């Protein structure tokens with residue numbers, strides 16, 4: 457029987473979580489380099505937990521330089537089954553107001569300068585990301601959020617941009633009016649794609665911190681105001697996370713949406729043509745099918 461192990465990847469303003477039993481920061485080495493930081497492991501209501509600050513404690517990594525592959529590999533290596541991404545985002549919708557949470561279910565990936573796959577020549581694989589988030593895990597996040605009294609919107613399209621600068625007014629209007637995006641951030645891609653390749657269920661909780669730059673009644677994006685909103689609403693995030701163990705339970709059944717079997721038929725390179733060096737690096741993320 458597989459045991460549930462829930463990882464929380466904390467975004468800007470979230471560098472720690474409290475309340476874990478037997479909490480311990482552990483170092484994890486990966487073939488893809490060092491993760492953003494040590495990983496806090498422990499348990500919550502009898503369920504194993506892991507917490508990784510995406511930007512590192514002290515906010516060291518810029519959105520493009522976050523070691524996304526090392527982060528996902530490290531979580532997989534620790535036996536994580538479910539990944540909850542918590543991030544700050546700008547909103548393109550009036551009703552998704554600062555302080556609200558959005559359970560993101562779609563992405564438009566505008567990032568360029570990032571390593572987006574564990575696979576490459578020597579072991580070629582193509583996974584589907586048509587539905588990049590796990591509905592089962594998203595359900596749990598929505599339920600936990602509502603139980604914690606959070607205004608939480610189910611479903612939303614997240615525009616992932618490189619940054620670190622915020623968008624121009626023309627970009628902001630284009631994403632909102634023509635591309636149908638609901639929120640914007642700089643980190644959920646390629647994180648979600650890599651989680652799928654590693655056969656991890658992934659859900660994204662985006663906390664609205666601002667209206668980006670499109671809103672006529674709000675000024676330009678201001679990082680000080682973003683952090684103030686994040687800090688002022690941090691308790692909501694903590695309350696949501698605390699509700700997850702009970703909802704997910706200790707026994708991890710196969711994901712009804714197949715996230716944990718994403719690689720089943722994905723690898724195309726013939727066994728005798730595979731690069732042994734790359735296969736060695738794939739031991740954690742693809743070991744199940746190699």
Ligand SMILES: CSC[C@H]1O[C@H](OP(=O)(O)O)[C@H](O)[C@@H]1O
Pocket residue numbers: 466467468510511519542543544545619641642643644679682683
């Ligand atoms: C602090 S404002 C911009 C910064 O915040 C978000 O980070 P994260 O997604 O890790 O919460 C956003 O994506 C930018 O990286």
Ligand SMILES: Nc1ncnc2[nH]cnc12
Pocket residue numbers: 544545546547622623640641642665666667668669677682
């Ligand atoms: N407006 C915005 N654009 C990109 N990333 C953000 N993170 C928080 N607010 C953001």
